[in-house]
Amino acid sequence: MIRYIIRRTLWIFLVLVIVTGLTFVIFYVLPVANPALLIAGRNPTPALVHQIEVNLGLNHPAWYQYLTYMKHLVLGDQYGWPGFGFSYTNLVSVKSQMYSRLSVTLSLTVGAAVLWLLMGIPIGIVSALRRRSWADRAGMLFALFGVSVPIFWLGLLMLYFFWFKLGIACSSGYAPIFNSPGNFGPYGLASWACHLAMPWAALAVGYAAFYARMVRGNLLETMNEDYIRTARAKGLPERRVVFKHGLRGALTPVVTMFGMDVAFLLGGAVITEVTFNLPGIGLLAYQGILNENLPIIQGTVLLAAFFIVFANLLVDIVYAYLDPRVRYT
């Protein structure tokens, strides 16, 4: 097990090196525009452009810039470890920007994740146990809606009806819990939750639908296994058969999927954040890409990749505990 974890950790580092290399190729080698020109404003003098290039280190060849970036990442830069450099547009450290926006993405992801688990798993269980009932049909109709609806359209519809027309929801944007010294506690919490309610719902619908379908399918298959018949044969109450024996087998794959989905969203729920104007990691990455702000792009892509590979490892380890048949060497 220890050897397995060490090998997987080395693999994580390799993947992260590949990710930085790939990001560098896409955003440094491909573009035709010079980032210095974007910063210099209208009609810049060649001297000014050259000065900006020197300031940002753009006058060096690509391989040198890449090695400098990797050196700062491993050893740290003027903003400490790990060195992500500074943003081209406002010259603020990338790390502090990502750090301040992580709380937004974290709020969005955790709230949505709780919501979709609370919706998806019960719907899946009921649908599987009461197959072909009206509850099953309603649940699967909801699941069909959830997997088909575009999240940005759903988000705009919610904003239009619940905020603009009916006035019963908060507008887009983000309200931090601790927005000012005298303004935390119940009020801060309420406005935070109010502004996040619609993003949570919009983000959770699609995942809840996937989870409901997955739980239903898995549980239907599990309830046909021999060990379920054994459990019933030895006289266990049906509730215990379902929750102790059936769900264990049916929910193990859900744990894997849940870990990966949360990790993916922590790396930036781009579409939701853009639709609801939430200043999270995804919006930061999106703006960085539109401005060709290479350090921001590198930082956010690397962070997203880190979440994915780390969750992958975590999920595999957890899986070994949940499913005794799985052994790693």
Added chain:
Amino acid sequence: MAQVAAGTTVGAGGVPGEGAQREVEGRSLAQVFWRRFRRDRFAIAGVTFIVLLILIAVFAGLFVTFLTHHPPDAQYLDIGTTSSGIPLGASSTFWFGHDQLGRDLFVRVLYGSRTSLLVAFVATGISVAIGIILGVVAGFYRGWVDVMISRAIDVMLSLPLLLLAIGLSAVCGASAKGCAIGPRPIQLHIQPGLPLVIGIIAFANWPYIARLIRGQVLSLREKEFVEAAYASGATNGRIMLREILPNIAMPIIVYSSLIIPGNILFEAALSYLGVGVQPTTPSWGAMISDATGLYQYAPWMMIYPGLFLFLTTLAFNLVGDGLRDALDPRTGR
């Protein structure tokens, strides 16, 4: 399956009666599938909608010529927008209202089906083709080829693909020249717009298909009929094409149909974020993007394109589910 059929035609060459009987049996498998699929009202509704949408996409020009007389790019700023630039809603000649440039939203929504359907079929087709080739080769040859392809799949699945896709279409779409990949003499020039979007979606999807197919091929290559083909002197290429590929055709079809809705939404999302199709190309995602600043005053600008997008993904989902259920009797509704 295909192997069994081919074997019987060779073996029963001298006995016509038996051969004919086998042929009926072989057809009945497809009949069983068709009967099961036909009974699925949801799936039939999905097929009907998709056929209608294909007709709309193909004959969108006829709607303009005979019905609305509004070309998709014609701007009716004087009759379609207020003096402050707010688009006007539905009227007797503009059924879905106007967009921010006064264009006929109904006509643009019709033309938008072309973009979505192109992505649905072409991007899915390309990614399935790449996935089949790499998956079959990895599973069949095993050894270092498999290690290389499997590691590439692992890396691809660890990438934040949405961010990289947004980035790739942003940098390649930033200038009209597009961007160039590769060293000087053999450079590959990528033009921004729909082909780039299709390429990106195909690129993002192949690892899932390759992984699925590799697993299937790994078990199929140990089967007796592959051994028999070896014994009769078949080459590797022939075994892959004639023995293995027909046996994984069904899972490929089902899986392809299941990823189509995701691909349609992927294109719409890229266009919604402003890094998809180029301006003036009608795309439902781009239309919803146009509506973001105006939806309070002109909600039809996002409602109609979104409704068509939703119904299209819904229809493809229904068909995909129907195919899966018809081919796999264990997953009943």
